Amino acid sequence: MHEFKYKGDDLYCEDVPVQKIACDTGTPFYLYSKKTLENHFAAFDTAFSSVKHITCYSVKANSSLAVLKIFASLGAGVDVVSGGEIFRALRAGISPGKIVYSGVGKSSTEIEYALKSEILMFNVESSQELDLIDCVAGKSGKKARIALRINPDIDPKTHPYISTGLNKNKFGVRIEDALNEYKRAVQKKQIDVTGVACHIGSQLTDVTPFVDALRKVKEFTGELSSHGIHLKYMDMGGGLGITYGDEMPPDPSDYAGAIIKELGNHGCTLILEPGRVIAGNAGILVSTVLYKKKSGAKNFIIVDAAMNDLVRPSLYEAYHEIKPVRKKQGPHIAADIVGPICESGDFLARQRDVPDFMPGDCIAVMSAGAYGFTMSSNYNSRPRVPEVLVDGQRYFVIRKRETYDDLISNEIIPEHI
Ligand code: LLP
Numbered sequence: 001m002h003e004f005k006y007k008g009d010d011l012y013c014e015d016v017p018v019q020k021i022a023c024d025t026g027t028p029f030y031l032y033s034k035k036t037l038e039n040h041f042a043a044f045d046t047a048f049s050s051v052k053h054i055t056c057y058s059v060k061a062n063s064s065l066a067v068l069k070i071f072a073s074l075g076a077g078v079d080v081v082s083g084g085e086i087f088r089a090l091r092a093g094i095s096p097g098k099i100v101y102s103g104v105g106k107s108s109t110e111i112e113y114a115l116k117s118e119i120l121m122f123n124v125e126s127s128q129e130l131d132l133i134d135c136v137a138g139k140s141g142k143k144a145r146i147a148l149r150i151n152p153d154i155d156p157k158t159h160p161y162i163s164t165g166l167n168k169n170k171f172g173v174r175i176e177d178a179l180n181e182y183k184r185a186v187q188k189k190q191i192d193v194t195g196v197a198c199h200i201g202s203q204l205t206d207v208t209p210f211v212d213a214l215r216k217v218k219e220f221t222g223e224l225s226s227h228g229i230h231l232k233y234m235d236m237g238g239g240l241g242i243t244y245g246d247e248m249p250p251d252p253s254d255y256a257g258a259i260i261k262e263l264g265n266h267g268c269t270l271i272l273e274p275g276r277v278i279a280g281n282a283g284i285l286v287s288t289v290l291y292k293k294k295s296g297a298k299n300f301i302i303v304d305a306a307m308n309d310l311v312r313p314s315l316y317e318a319y320h321e322i323k324p325v326r327k328k329q330g331p332h333i334a335a336d337i338v339g340p341i342c343e344s345g346d347f348l349a350r351q352r353d354v355p356d357f358m359p360g361d362c363i364a365v366m367s368a369g370a371y372g373f374t375m376s377s378n379y380n381s382r383p384r385v386p387e388v389l390v391d392g393q394r395y396f397v398i399r400k401r402e403t404y405d406d407l408i409s410n411e412i413i414p415e416h417i
Helices: 018-025 034-047 065-073 083-091 108-116 127-140 175-187 208-226 252-263 276-282 312-316 404-408
Strands: 004-007 010-013 029-033 053-058 077-080 099-101 121-124 144-151 191-197 233-235 269-272 283-295 298-303 322-324 332-338 347-355 362-365 387-391 394-399
Touching: 010 018, 018 029, 018 283, 018 362, 018 387, 029 034, 029 276, 034 053, 034 065, 034 252, 034 276, 034 387, 065 083, 065 387, 065 394, 077 083, 083 099, 083 108, 108 127, 121 127, 121 191, 127 144, 127 175, 127 191, 144 175, 144 208, 175 191, 175 208, 191 208, 208 233, 208 252, 276 283, 312 347, 322 347, 347 362
Parallel strands: 029 387, 053 077, 053 269, 077 099, 099 121, 121 144, 144 191, 191 233, 233 269, 298 332
Antiparallel strands: 004 010, 029 283, 283 298, 283 362, 322 362, 332 347, 387 394
16 A cells, blocks of 8 residues: 555645645655555565564665665665665665675675675675685685575566576576585685575566475575585565556565465575565656647657656556646546657657646656666756655655756866867
């Protein structure tokens, strides 16, 4: 359940009319509901309360400091994939002992930073990475806690760009090779083998692939035990899907129920890395209609937000519902909602049945709280949009709109030019 609802003709976020924020802040902007973020986190976390677990929110979904601080105060851990995400998590007050670090391309600088920060564990994705972590830990005088990320070769049946658990994907170590890697890892002086990790993909709308992956990981940990390698943590990643349009994903309690059932009385502490299911429906992108035009039979509604602000429709042909910020009477039209960027791939929605919007009308692009702002860019020298957080009857700008000066602040023109 989320907190973006109509009261009369006006779309509200919690107790604040979205139109009021649009008038005060200007558009486009991202808008998040604190209550929704808290409720989604709590629903997920309590669904696993019958087993030892850590909910490590996946920072890449929405890495705003204010958002991370909300989760920190709920006792969350985090899943990170870069030094920058570790920095953000620590700044927001996440406990380092609840940070897990995934990703296929950790650099030695990032590894050193993670060791210095005393994170919970590295989810190691290759033999060479294991060797590098051992080496950097040696130089830093630290012992690195690691899990090996296993690729279980399971089809998550999601968009190919966000499917990660098949052998053809770049992630993790093949399950066939994993035992040898663990044997190598336990020999290393600077390595503390503490867990196993797995993440098969994102926006999954069925529990079966999760359960199949867990079964494979469990079988594998049994094999490890028979070789005298005993683990403390089993990290099953993230990936639970949400409703953008007509998807009907399992709710967190059904998902947790299926995982807990398959887990049985396995002694490990379970780690989960949900991102989208927490943040996705806790945020929207608000934009204003600039122009309307017709090209033959086709209607275009040109708005002030574009693919640089929300790339999901262009990149994955993802569906995001478009709603009026103020309901309009009268007939609907079929239209493409497009942005000002100079690419035909710049659209937020295509062939959509929408109210007959006029210039000046505000629209809400729904379900944009995850992988919205975090994937935004300055393409076409467009300043990044602000992020606003509603808390009950109040709202707060949690990231300012970038200025033209921000756009060039890191640029240097060599003197001789
Ligand atoms: N853990 C790992 C290791 C991951 O790679 C991811 C997402 C997650 C957890 C969180 O997954 P979630 O619960 O949010 O599904 N940009 C794409 C999604 C990319 C997901 C990448 N990894 C999108 O906009 O759909």
